[in-house]
Structures are given as structure tokens and as C-alpha cells.
Amino acid sequence: MGISLGPNQYGKAEVRLVTVRREGAVHHLRDLTVSTALRGELEATHLTGDNSAVLATDTQKNTVYAFAKQQDVGEIEDFALRLGRHFVDTQEKITTARITIAEHGWERIPVGGAPHDHAFSRSGGESRTTTVTVHGDRAWVVSGVDGLTVLKSTGSEFHGFPREEYTTLAETDDRILATAVTARWRYQGSTDIDWAKSHQEIRRTLLEAFATKHSLSLQQTLYTMGEAVLLARPEVAEVRLSLPNKHHFLVDLSPFGLENHNEVFYAADRPYGLIEGTVVRDEAEEPGPAWTEAVL
Numbered sequence: 001m002g003i004s005l006g007p008n009q010y011g012k013a014e015v016r017l018v019t020v021r022r023e024g025a026v027h028h029l030r031d032l033t034v035s036t037a038l039r040g041e042l043e044a045t046h047l048t049g050d051n052s053a054v055l056a057t058d059t060q061k062n063t064v065y066a067f068a069k070q071q072d073v074g075e076i077e078d079f080a081l082r083l084g085r086h087f088v089d090t091q092e093k094i095t096t097a098r099i100t101i102a103e104h105g106w107e108r109i110p111v112g113g114a115p116h117d118h119a120f121s122r123s124g125g126e127s128r129t130t131t132v133t134v135h136g137d138r139a140w141v142v143s144g145v146d147g148l149t150v151l152k153s154t155g156s157e158f159h160g161f162p163r164e165e166y167t168t169l170a171e172t173d174d175r176i177l178a179t180a181v182t183a184r185w186r187y188q189g190s191t192d193i194d195w196a197k198s199h200q201e202i203r204r205t206l207l208e209a210f211a212t213k214h215s216l217s218l219q220q221t222l223y224t225m226g227e228a229v230l231l232a233r234p235e236v237a238e239v240r241l242s243l244p245n246k247h248h249f250l251v252d253l254s255p256f257g258l259e260n261h262n263e264v265f266y267a268a269d270r271p272y273g274l275i276e277g278t279v280v281r282d283e284a285e286e287p288g289p290a291w292t293e294a295v296l
């Protein structure tokens with residue numbers, strides 16, 4: 001009974017690519033997940049471990065990043081065509097390349113009604129939440145938002161942190177700041193509240209604060225966002241925020257003779273910093289049983 005290798009392919013799956021293109025103060029953001037898969041004369045590596053035809057998946061990933069720097073990504077179809085053509089044309093043993101791209105949509109955060117230059121919110125994936133506790137003749141309402149993903153492509157710094165034996169992080173005065181906001185706010189006073197309007201205004205306030213605060217740390221941004229809600233909305237006693245720091249690492253393109261002036265980023269999904277905190281009004285009503293550790 002003979003045994004042979006059947007259909008096979010290989011590549012780098014889910015390369016997370018974020019690009020920022022600057023037009024004066026206006027930044028244009030692209031967010032793609034790119035997968036490459038190559039086919040061809042690849043029996044040798046499977047049967048004997050001879051890798052002479054195997055363009056490393058690491059090289060495929062680097063190609064995605066280098067191409068994003070060298071030419072505007074443009075339409076994802078064009079970007080995929082350029083990549084696929086490149087792999088087939090440059091690798092003798094590669095006959096077929098399949099490039100799959102998902103583009104993640106971002107919208108400009110409106111500030112005072114005008115689209116912001118460099119602050120964005122991700123389209124979709126967001127939920128509005130509430131937890132209501134009724135006890136006797138009283139009720140407590142805690143509402144919030146999950147998965148409100150936001151990013152600013154400048155206006156964020158992080159420096160001045162302790163440098164000790166295990167510190168490698170470089171100080172930066174210009175980085176991408178991105179997070180998926182989980183927020184909970186505790187209402188006080190009556191339950192005779194226009195919930196929809198309150199939600200809409202709190203959400204708008206959170207977004208505007210994120211967009212406009214020049215950030216020295218995500219912690220500072222967290223406090224500013226909570227404070228802004230308390231300043232704008234008297235019906236809110238307290239705001240809790242859980243903010244994952246969705247790190248965007250500058251891709252080192254220097255091995256390919258390319259400079260990267262905050263243009264091409266690798267969007268890491270884990271691990272991530274998790275910044276959490278509460279901002280509370282001095283004269284806030286006492287929390288009811290809805291506001292225990294069980295909430296957020």
C-alpha cells in the first residue's frame with residue numbers, strides 16, 4: 001500500500017496590520033487581517049525536510065508589512081493581488097498564492113459634531129448593557145457599554161516610568177493608543193430617566209474625552225473619561241472603566257532598508273495591559289446591592 005502527500009498549502013495566518021497615513025493633521029487609518037497561503041512543489045519539505053522551496057511564513061509576514069510601507073495599501077483586492085503576484089513571480093517553486101484579507105472598519109469620532117483628525121471608533125461589535133436590582137420598593141440601575149473600541153493615532157505618550165532590571169519598554173512621546181471600553185455607570189436619584197438619551201450622551205462624552213485628551217497614560221485617559229461623564233451627567237454617581245491597552249507595535253522595517261515613521265504597526269492581541277478604575281462623585285448616593293464586586 002503506497003502512501004503519498006495529498007493537497008497542501010502553508011502560509012502566515014492573520015497578520016494584523018494597521019497603517020496610518022498622514023495628510024497634514026488628518027490621519028487615515030487602515031486595519032487589516034491578512035492571511036497568506038502558498039502552494040507549489042512542496043513535497044520535499046514534507047518528505048525529507050528539504051526547505052529549499054519553503055519561503056518562510058515569517059518572510060511572508062514581513063512582506064505584508066514591507067508592502068504596506070512601500071505603497072499605499074489601497075483597496076484590499078489590489079493589495080492582495082500585489083502580494084499574491086509577488087509570491088508567485090519571485091518563488092520558482094510556488095505556483096499558487098491565496099491571499100485572504102479582512103478589513104476592520106473604523107469611523108472618525110465626532111467631536112462637537114465634527115469628525116476628529118486622529119481619533120477613531122471601530123464600527124460594530126458594541127453592546128449596551130444594564131443591570132437592574134429591585135429590593136423592596138427600591139431599585140438601582142447600573143448601565144454601560146461593552147466593546148466600544150477606540151483608537152487614536154497620535155496624542156498619546158508614555159514615559160517617566162521606573163527603569164529597573166527588567167525594563168525594556170522604550171519611552172515614547174507619540175504612540176497609538178487603542179482600547180475596547182467596558183464602562184459601567186451607576187445611576188442615582190430617581191429612576192425617572194430618559195435612558196436612551198442618557199446612554200447616548202454618556203457614550204458621546206466618553207468618546208469625546210478619549211479623542212481630545214492628550215494622553216500621558218491610559219490611566220490618565222481613564223480618569224478623564226470618567227470625570228467627563230460625572231461633570232456632564234448629574235444622574236450618574238460613579239463610573240467604572242475597564243480598559244485593555246490594545247498594543248500597536250511599530251514594525252521594524254530597517255532590515256529591508258525602510259524607515260517607519262509611525263506608519264506601519266503590528267496590532268497585538270495578547271498579552272495586553274488592563275487598566276481599570278473607578279471615578280466617583282464626592283457626594284454620590286450610597287450604592288445599592290447592584291453595585292457590588294459582581295458588577296464589572
Ligand SMILES: O=c1[nH]c(=O)c2[nH]c(=O)[nH]c2[nH]1
Nearest residue numbers: 158169216217218219245273
Ligand atoms: O498607558 C500605559 N499605562 C501603563 O501602565 C503601561 N504599561 C506599559 O507597558 N505600557 C503602558 N501604557
